[in-house]
Amino acid sequence: MKIVSLIVSGIITIILVLLFNTKMVLPVPLGKLLSPQKGLWQNAEPLNENYSAKLSFPQFQGKVKVYFDERLVPHVFADNNNDAYFVQGYLHAKFRLWQMEFQTRAAAGRLSEIIGPKALDYDRDKRRLGMVFAAENSLKAIENDPVTLAECDNYTAGVNAYIESLTESTLPVEYKLLGYQPEKWSNLKTALFLKYMALELAGYEDDFEKTNAKSVFSSADFDKIYPVVMDSLDPIVPKGTEFPPPAIRVKVPDSADSLYYDHKDSTTIDEQKPDPSNGSNNWAINGTKTKSGYPILCNDPHLGLNLPSIWYEMQISTPTYNVYGATFPGAPAVIIGFNDSCAFGFTNAQRDVRDYYEIKFKDKSRSEYWFDSSWVPTTFRIEDIKIKGQPDYLDTVVYTNIGPVMYDKKYNGGRNTNQKDYAVRWKAHDSSNELKMFTLLDKANNYNDYLKAIKYLQTPGQNCIFASKNGDIAIWDQGQFPAKWYRQGDFVMPGTDSSYLWQGMIPQNENPHLVNPERGFVSSANQIPADTSYPYYLGGNFIPYRAIEIDKRLATMNNITPEDMMKLQTSNYNIFGKWALPVLIRNMQVDKLSPQEKKYFDILKNWNFRNDKDSKGATLFVVTWDSLETVIWKDEFLKSGLELPWPSESTLLDDINKYPNFKFYDNINTANVETLPDDVTAAFKMAAAVIRKADENGKMDWANYKDTRVEHLARLDAFSRLHLPIGGGTNTINAAKAQHGPSWRMVVSLTPETEAYGVYPGGESGNPGSKYYDDFVDEWAAGKYFTLWMMKASEANDKRVKWTMTFN
Amino acid sequence: MKFIVSTILIILFSFLSCLYFPWWTVGIVAFLVSIIIQQGHLASFICGFISLFLLWGFLSFWISYQNGHILAHRVSLLLFKTDSPFLLIGVTALIGAMVAGFAALTGSFVRKEKTGTGF
Numbered sequence: 001m002k003i004v005s006l007i008v009s010g011i012i013t014i015i016l017v018l019l020f021n022t023k024m025v026l027p028v029p030l031g032k033l034l035s036p037q038k039g040l041w042q043n044a045e046p047l048n049e050n051y052s053a054k055l056s057f058p059q060f061q062g063k064v065k066v067y068f069d070e071r072l073v074p075h076v077f078a079d080n081n082n083d084a085y086f087v088q089g090y091l092h093a094k095f096r097l098w099q100m101e102f103q104t105r106a107a108a109g110r111l112s113e114i115i116g117p118k119a120l121d122y123d124r125d126k127r128r129l130g131m132v133f134a135a136e137n138s139l140k141a142i143e144n145d146p147v148t149l150a151e152c153d154n155y156t157a158g159v160n161a162y163i164e165s166l167t168e169s170t171l172p173v174e175y176k177l178l179g180y181q182p183e184k185w186s187n188l189k190t191a192l193f194l195k196y197m198a199l200e201l202a203g204y205e206d207d208f209e210k211t212n213a214k215s216v217f218s219s220a221d222f223d224k225i226y227p228v229v230m231d232s233l234d235p236i237v238p239k240g241t242e243f244p245p246p247a248i249r250v251k252v253p254d255s256a257d258s259l260y261y262d263h264k265d266s267t268t269i270d271e272q273k274p275d276p277s278n279g280s281n282n283w284a285i286n287g288t289k290t291k292s293g294y295p296i297l298c299n300d301p302h303l304g305l306n307l308p309s310i311w312y313e314m315q316i317s318t319p320t321y322n323v324y325g326a327t328f329p330g331a332p333a334v335i336i337g338f339n340d341s342c343a344f345g346f347t348n349a350q351r352d353v354r355d356y357y358e359i360k361f362k363d364k365s366r367s368e369y370w371f372d373s374s375w376v377p378t379t380f381r382i383e384d385i386k387i388k389g390q391p392d393y394l395d396t397v398v399y400t401n402i403g404p405v406m407y408d409k410k411y412n413g414g415r416n417t418n419q420k421d422y423a424v425r426w427k428a429h430d431s432s433n434e435l436k437m438f439t440l441l442d443k444a445n446n447y448n449d450y451l452k453a454i455k456y457l458q459t460p461g462q463n464c465i466f467a468s469k470n471g472d473i474a475i476w477d478q479g480q481f482p483a484k485w486y487r488q489g490d491f492v493m494p495g496t497d498s499s500y501l502w503q504g505m506i507p508q509n510e511n512p513h514l515v516n517p518e519r520g521f522v523s524s525a526n527q528i529p530a531d532t533s534y535p536y537y538l539g540g541n542f543i544p545y546r547a548i549e550i551d552k553r554l555a556t557m558n559n560i561t562p563e564d565m566m567k568l569q570t571s572n573y574n575i576f577g578k579w580a581l582p583v584l585i586r587n588m589q590v591d592k593l594s595p596q597e598k599k600y601f602d603i604l605k606n607w608n609f610r611n612d613k614d615s616k617g618a619t620l621f622v623v624t625w626d627s628l629e630t631v632i633w634k635d636e637f638l639k640s641g642l643e644l645p646w647p648s649e650s651t652l653l654d655d656i657n658k659y660p661n662f663k664f665y666d667n668i669n670t671a672n673v674e675t676l677p678d679d680v681t682a683a684f685k686m687a688a689a690v691i692r693k694a695d696e697n698g699k700m701d702w703a704n705y706k707d708t709r710v711e712h713l714a715r716l717d718a719f720s721r722l723h724l725p726i727g728g729g730t731n732t733i734n735a736a737k738a739q740h741g742p743s744w745r746m747v748v749s750l751t752p753e754t755e756a757y758g759v760y761p762g763g764e765s766g767n768p769g770s771k772y773y774d775d776f777v778d779e780w781a782a783g784k785y786f787t788l789w790m791m792k793a794s795e796a797n798d799k800r801v802k803w804t805m806t807f808n
Numbered sequence: 809m810k811f812i813v814s815t816i817l818i819i820l821f822s823f824l825s826c827l828y829f830p831w832w833t834v835g836i837v838a839f840l841v842s843i844i845i846q847q848g849h850l851a852s853f854i855c856g857f858i859s860l861f862l863l864w865g866f867l868s869f870w871i872s873y874q875n876g877h878i879l880a881h882r883v884s885l886l887l888f889k890t891d892s893p894f895l896l897i898g899v900t901a902l903i904g905a906m907v908a909g910f911a912a913l914t915g916s917f918v919r920k921e922k923t924g925t926g927f
Contacts, residue, residue, distance in 0.1 A: 005849075006917035013839075013910040017832045020903050028887070031907070034900040035831030036867035037823075040883060041900070044875035173879075177886075718886035769879030 023179070033176060040176050042169040043769040051803040057161055059086070059154075066091070066805040067796060072764040072772045074805075075315040075791040082154045084318050085332045087807055089158025089185070092312060096329035096766040097162065098172040099308045101182050102713055103330060104189045107131050107196035109385065114180055116388040125413050127383040128397050130404040131199065134429045135191040141433040142187060148436050152187040155332040159185035173768060174714060193330030194435070198428040200303070202460030202479075204541065205354040208415050211491040212642040215266040221663070224655055225647045228487065228539065229532055234548045236463060236477055236522075236529045237512040246535035247507045248483040253499035256485075260493065260500075266642050279543055279735055280347035281569070281742075283523035283550060284467040284475070286516065291559045294751045295467035298565050299336055299345025300742040302735045305710040307720060307774060309762025311744045315791060316442070323442040324790050326744045326760065333438035336744060338756060338790075341445045342468035343748040347524045349461030351481050352539040353427035355488075355502075357402050357495030358420055366398045366405075366421075370496050376401065402495055403429060415643075423495055425502065427480065432458035447472045447515070454478045455508055463524035469750045475522040476513040477529040481506045484537040506536055521554045523547065525733075544650050545731040549575040562757060565747045568733060570783035572611040576731035577621050580653050581607065584624060587680040597688045611734075613703035613727040622729070623690050623705075625649060627683035635668045649731075703727055708736050710761045710777055712768075719768045721761075726781040734783070745785065757785035811855055814845045818859035818908065834860055834904055835911035842915025849916045856912025857905045865901030872897060 018024065020031025033039045051068050062079025064087045069075065074091055078084035092100060105111055109126030111119035126132075142148050163182050175181060214222060233239070253260070282299040290296050303310055311326040316334060325337015336345045361378075362368040368375040381404070383395040398405040398421075406424040407413055433456055440453035450466045454476055457464065461479025466472070482489075482502035493500040512529040514522045527547035528538055552575075553568055585605055593601060600620055607617025629652055637644050655662055656676065667674045674682075694700045699707075703725050712719035728734030728741070735741050741761075749755040761780040765772035779786065789800060796804075818841050822834040838856035847855065872880045872893055880893030888895060 002917060006914060009910060009914040009917055013835055013907065013914050016907045016910060017835060020907065021830075021832055030887075030899070031831055031903045034864075034868070034896070034903060035826060036864055036871060036900065037826040038831065040879065041868050041871045044871050044879035046874040047876050048874075716886055718882045768882050769875060771876065771878060773878075 028177065029179070038169045040173050040769070043173040043176070043767055045765075045767060045770040047771055049770070051805065053805045055090075055805065055807050057086070057807065059157060060808050062808075064807040065796070066807070067791060067801045068803040068805070069789060069791075069800045070802055071313075071775070071786060073313050073315070073789075075789075075801075076317060077793050078316070078318045081318050081320060082150055083807070084316050085151045085154040086158035086161070088314070088316060088327065088332055089155035089160075090162050090807075091158075091314065092327070092329040093159040093162035093185070095764060096308055096312055097159075097182060098174040099713055099766050100159070100185075100189075100193070100330040102174070103196050104192040107135070107192040107199070109383070112385055112387040112393070114178055114388060117390055120385065120387065120393060121413070123385050124383075124393075124395055124411055126199075127385065127395060128404060128406040128411060128413070129199070129203075129424060129426065130397070130399075130406075130429055131192070131195050133381070133399075133404065134198070134426070135188055135195045137429060137431040138191040138194060138433070139188050141431045142191065142435065145433055145436060148433055148439070149187075151332050151435070151439060152190055155190065156185050156187055172766070178714070190331050190435075193328065195428060196330075197328070198460045200460075201348050201462075202351070202353050202428060203426075205352055205356075205489075206645045207354075207356045207490065207492050209643050209645040212266045212640070213644045214491055215264040216640040216642060216644065219261070224659070224662075225651065225664075226645065227651060227654070228537075229528065230542070230544050230648075230650050230654060233528060233531065233544060234551050235512075235527060235531050236475060236524045236547075237514050237534075238517075238519075239531045241530065241533070243530070243534055244510070246483070247510060248504040248536075250483050250485045250488075250503050250536075251499070252485045253497065255494075255497070255499070260491065261487070265492070279526040279546065281523075281525045281546060281550060281733055281735070282345045282347045282463065282465040282475075283521055283554060284343075284465050284473040285521040285554060285560055286467070286473045287471055289520040289554075289558055289560050290749070291561050292749060292751045294469060294749065295471065295473050296560060296562060296565055297338070297343040297345060297465060297467040297473075297748045297750065298569060298746065299347070299465065300569055300735075300745045301336065301346060301348075302741055303743040305708070305739055305741055305743065305761055307710050307712050307762055307768075308766030309743070309760050311760045311762070313758070313760070313764065313788075315789075317791075317793065321443040322790070324756070324788055325746070326758070329766075331435065331438075333435060334442050335438055336746060337442075338748045338750075338754060339442060339444065340754070340790075341470075342450065342466060343750060343756075344441050344444070344450065345465045345746065346462040347465075348526055349463055349477055349479055349481075349529065350526050350541050350543070351461045351479065352489055352541075353459060353461065353479075353482065355425045356406075356422045356492045357425065357500065358492055359400060359402075359405055359423050359495045361421060369400055371401070372496075372498050400495070402501065422492065427482065428459040430458065430480070432456070432480070434458065446470060447474060450474065451476075463529070465522065465524065467748075467750055469752070472516055473522050474513065474515040475524060477511050477524075478508070479511070480508075481511070481536075484539060486537050487539070488537060490539060510536075519555065523550050523554060525550055541648075543648075545576045546733050546735065549573060549733060562747045562749045562755060566745075566757065566783070566785055569742070569745050569747065570728075571733045572727040574609050574611050574618065574621075574729070574732050576649065576653070577607070577611075577618070578609045580625060580649075581609070581621060583653065583656055584621075584628070584680055584684070587677040588684060589677050589681040592681050593684070596692070597685060600688050600691060601684065611702055611727045611729045611732050613701065613725050615702045615727070616700050618702040618727075618729075619694065619700055619705040620687065620691060622702075624684050624687040627686040627690075628652070628680060631667070631679045631683045631686070632664050636664060639668060702729075706736075706738055708741070708781075709739055710774070711739055721774055721777045724777070724781045726783075742780075745780070746788075747785065748788075754790055756788035756790065758788050759785045810845050810847050811851055814841050814847065814852075814855045814912075815859045815862075817841045817845070818856060818912070819863045822860060822863055822904075822908070831904075832907060835907045838908035838912040839915040839918075842912040843918050847916060849913060852916035853909045853913040857909030860904035860908035861901045864904035865897060868897045868900040
């Protein structure tokens, strides 16, 4: 009897241990996770945590002191540059290791290793796009430059020094929750991180969707729905600028009419791609327009809003340079910021540098393909994708001289299902050393240094903005961009003929640029860089409205102060609304509206064109315009049975203003012929139904309706900041959308003693158990800024210094 | 007296054991203490249970208190869909308590078994 009790009790004990130490029954090993001495309680950082430390590493050539201020921003003072990069790596790892590793694993197509088979398609996509291939090519460029290589080696050593110091209890909480361990850092991982950004910023294309659209619509209709130049146009380089004759004369292929422009081929895509929403604003004004008489530079890059943030703020000071700004955990150098002589920043150039070619293989072996009248051999790259809890998945990717065959019979990425083979030519595959640009900018003293630096930027193309204390301001639409003929690469191209390949790169000095213009400012907001007189085809997905508003405001402002610039960066004025609302009002058939709809219509009519957080008119306008797009486009688009690119809102507004009898007004599913007023009224009724529901749930105010969130990278709501009270949105300078927006706002006044302000929606610590995890989020949402303190070495005893870390 | 001594020993050795070994060694500690210091079955169970409930409850509460419960708010929401630091502290204490309680109970059976056979 007693032996039975012993066995039963023993078994219960063992079952309890198994239950709480494994994931057999519970989704997480709860006992292991909650054990106070090693589990996630160890990540609960005391509110009065002491970050001071004395560390010593054999490879140090000199001494480094790191002063942390009250926002936990480190001010690094190093005796030499290499030690500074080591410390940058160490600090990135100390505060952001999990994020750095997660993003580079994502870039390399290795998420299945961590989160299992549900990430397999994501991973295959990255492998087939050649992300690792691209990173390896970049690594070669890094290794060919001794200075960059030394920077990367020291950065990597710093990251690894921190990783080696980790114990089971100090492991970041995400590793504990997801149950895996960090890997050693490497220069390849740094290169992968840069490709992760390249994909985010220069990875967008809708070639298959446009190819479908070309097969459905007449070419006249096609040009109305997908124009290459918008009517509402305010380019970065003002209209009327004269361009020198182009160095490269591109030749349209002889067969283009039959095989390209008029070729009706559809690729039957079955999945809509996400909106290409990586926009940004930057501008610089010179001393003639500022109160101080010195230039001011402003930048707010719009990216996915995530925790931990993509940015980590810091100052790095060595005997050769002194720079402050936003850094990328995962890469050395300051990316957007200022030094003692100048300031620099970026917006995305939005150019199309990713094109597809249809490949004709000789046979099933795919070892040869037809190119320029002969069979050319391919190479194979076998991708070994490790999957948590499952055997590895082997994916063979065929490489042609154009690029990797991304889509084929075995993988369509949710896009083409017609069994054809498509190779991708992506500019980011080419060997380039973008890091060099950032490290040179960090050290730049003047315009010439800046110009020398930005020449290293090939991909992702950016509008590089610059201002210096000596008074210069400049912007270059910089990158290595293919010289394309009209609409080249908008559609899938034949891959059998070299005449369809990119024929050359636009020489750097022909990139659109503007230096010290008479109007006193330069700016960009993802609009087209130049008007149609620019000698190369620009393609791309340009966004007109924020730029128009910025230029209009800057043109009229004088005696500008940094505070004025903060107000401009956080402006909720919706110029698209100002232009589009009259269309809605003019065409509304008010007599067809119910009393409640009339009430909503009154609110809409009286909207002040501001997307303020408590605005009901903004919600009504946005929902009504979305509904109008649906009413006008959806019938034709659904009938095609294909995935087509959704026309931009500016296109629809332009079309309405130009074509009173636009054929798309008619709903093809009814016997009647609908007109614009019919559509506007139908759209408003649709919108009113949506609004009524929102109204009943207390979500009619714009911020509640839009519901901006800063989301944890692993999409854990509990580690995210939800329901933020912030206005703005798509066509306002304050581009805070639901999960996308100003990821770093910076205003730098280049007075003799630099005056700088900045804020990002996150915090310096990546640890969800730290009070510094999200402590900037509320300030960011409220449109407030922190003063950026360019600390001097002599200020070590300043009261703002809270902790000191020394390295030697 | 035995009860108090056992409790103190389990708390002390569980704390030390968790510094170097996996968390479930608290079960081994409770098991061994229960063999060495003989008590009734129920008393052994309660002793193991209370020891770890106190130890893990106190440790997690103290850590969380110093943290302003920042992490506990987030993790309780993540694991239990309820924003309650004290729920998380309670569950922590309970897991340790259950394992140690049953381990101690098992230990008490070993001892009785041995005496019973006249060893």
